[in-house]
Amino acid sequence: MFAVxxxxxGIALGVILEPTVPVALQPYxxxxxxxxxxxxxxxxxxxxxxxxxxxxxxxxxxxxxxxxALIVYLGDQLGVGGQLxxxxxxxxxxxxxxxxxxxxxxxxxx
Amino acid sequence: xxxxxxxxxxxxxxxNLDQAPGYGPDFLTELFRNPLDAGYADxxxxxxxxxxxxxxxxxxxxxxxxLALVGTGLLLSVAYQQVIRSAPEATSVRNGLVSDVQARQAxxxxxxxxxxxxxxxAARLRDQVVxxxxxxxLDEMEARTGxxxxxxxxxxxxxxxxxxxxxxVTGKPADKDPGRVVDFDLQAVTNQLWHDGAEAIAINxxxxxxxxxxxxxxxxxxxxxxxxxxPYVIEAIGPSSMLDAxxxxxxxxxxxxxxxxxxxxxxxxxxxxxxxxAAADPQLRLARPIPPTPTATTPGSPPSSxxx
Numbered sequence: 001m002f003a004v005x006x007x008x009x010g011i012a013l014g015v016i017l018e019p020t021v022p023v024a025l026q027p028y029x030x031x032x033x034x035x036x037x038x039x040x041x042x043x044x045x046x047x048x049x050x051x052x053x054x055x056x057x058x059x060x061x062x063x064x065x066x067x068x069a070l071i072v073y074l075g076d077q078l079g080v081g082g083q084l085x086x087x088x089x090x091x092x093x094x095x096x097x098x099x100x101x102x103x104x105x106x107x108x109x110x
Numbered sequence: 111x112x113x114x115x116x117x118x119x120x121x122x123x124x125x126n127l128d129q130a131p132g133y134g135p136d137f138l139t140e141l142f143r144n145p146l147d148a149g150y151a152d153x154x155x156x157x158x159x160x161x162x163x164x165x166x167x168x169x170x171x172x173x174x175x176x177l178a179l180v181g182t183g184l185l186l187s188v189a190y191q192q193v194i195r196s197a198p199e200a201t202s203v204r205n206g207l208v209s210d211v212q213a214r215q216a217x218x219x220x221x222x223x224x225x226x227x228x229x230x231x232a233a234r235l236r237d238q239v240v241x242x243x244x245x246x247x248l249d250e251m252e253a254r255t256g257x258x259x260x261x262x263x264x265x266x267x268x269x270x271x272x273x274x275x276x277x278x279v280t281g282k283p284a285d286k287d288p289g290r291v292v293d294f295d296l297q298a299v300t301n302q303l304w305h306d307g308a309e310a311i312a313i314n315x316x317x318x319x320x321x322x323x324x325x326x327x328x329x330x331x332x333x334x335x336x337x338x339x340x341p342y343v344i345e346a347i348g349p350s351s352m353l354d355a356x357x358x359x360x361x362x363x364x365x366x367x368x369x370x371x372x373x374x375x376x377x378x379x380x381x382x383x384x385x386x387x388a389a390a391d392p393q394l395r396l397a398r399p400i401p402p403t404p405t406a407t408t409p410g411s412p413p414s415s416x417x418x
Contacts, residue, residue, distance in 0.1 A: 002172075002176060003175070003176075003179055006175075006176040006177075006179035006180050006183070007179045007180070007182060007183040008183065009180055009183065010179060010180035010181060010182060010183020010184040010185075010186070010187070011183040011184070011186060011187045012183075012187075013180065013183070013184055013187075014183065014184045014185075014186070014187025014188050014191070015187055015191075018191065019184075019188060021188060021192060026192065029185070029188065029189050029192055030189060032185055032189075033185050033186060033189045036181070036182045036185050036186075037182070039178075039182075040179070040182055042145070042146055042147055042150075045146055046146060046147075046150040049146075049150070050154075051150045051151060051153065051154035052150065053149075053150060053153040053154070053157075053171075054168075054170075054171025054172060054174060054175045055153075055171055055174070056147065056149045056150055056153050057175055057178065058171075058174040058175060058177075058178050059149070060147050060149065061178045061181075061182070062178075091141065094141055094142060094145065095141070095145040096145075097145070098141075098142065098143075098144075098145025098146075099145050099146060102145075102146070
């Protein structure tokens with residue numbers, strides 16, 4: 001599937017280019033990864049449910065990453081960075097687990 | 111992520127937790143029950159009525175989707191590299207510091223050995239010029255003030271902290287620790303040994319001169335700027351009566367009481383063949399030229415059987 005291929009290409013690009021993340025963005029990298037994973041798992045579940053849409057997937061991906069990073073940045077400025085990032089990670093983690101559970105039901109029953 | 115403003119489309123997810131008909135479930139219930147974006151369901155409903163999307167829309171959608179997935183892969187690998195790159199930095203810095211400390215310590219030890227050799231050489235040359243030697247007044251004074259290496263029989267006192275007491279109620283370490291060895295304890299024992307006739311005392315290999323200090327800095331005991339590690343071994347060369355005199359003295363009975371009550375280690379043993387190193391040279395403050403005719407003074411026999 002092109003999707004898996006695209007991801008592998010992305011990983012290979014990261015390994016080959018070895019981009020150095022600017023120091024200002026380094027704290028937001030983990031949260032961006034979790035947000036991106038949430039969008040990807042949501043897309044996989046939508047595909048298995050038969051309701052996948054490209055535009056929705058791309059929008060959810062971009063907005064997930066941006067909003068998560070924005071919330072963490074806002075929390076850092078306000079002084080509650082740790083708590084807000086914990087909240088964001090919890091919510092994203094719950095969504096990932098929920099989508100993975102639905103994917104599991106699709107794969108092992110149907 | 112978009113929060114739904116209306117009840118879920120299926121309607122079958124409404125359970126007893128809904129507050130009233132017409133009110134959707136609260137945010138957390140919605141989060142746990144419907145982790146999927148409601149946007150997908152909306153688009154599917156719209157597609158059911160409007161029909162499949164046009165080919166151009168499908169192509170742009172495919173390209174964008176591929177780009178998003180490439181971006182995800184890139185994010186994953188970059189994040190992995192960040193983690194891998196930063197983790198060894200802490201350990202490599204620490205290893206660098208450790209090797210630095212060890213190199214400096216080796217340098218200091220080598221310089222100390224060189225200083226000892228030069229000191230012995232200077233002493234030999236001085237003995238030749240002054241005409242002093244073993245048994246002379248200079249030798250005797252050096253032995254007593256700690257500037258010469260001495261061997262003899264004497265006493266070894268070993269002291270160490272007792273186990274730290276814990277508060278029986280809270281289980282945490284108690285505030286007072288009477289079983290801990292502080293500088294006062296070492297001072298009291300060494301003063302008692304001097305009183306009982308010791309001629310040379312060393313603690314953990316650090317020879318005490320008449321100007322030595324035993325003090326507590328933080329939680330470490332220092333003798334003349336050298337920190338000591340437990341157990342503290344006080345070696346004293348002196349008469350054979352020193353052992354009993356120490357055990358029977360007030361100091362000895364006090365620390366014996368501490369050792370039996372609070373577990374502080376306090377062992378007093380006779381030891382033969384002690385060899386105490388010389389202390390570091392004190393700073394020279396006053397020197398006078400020797401008179402032209404050397405005066406040979408032979409001191410009386412040493413007052414005790416120990417030390418030479």
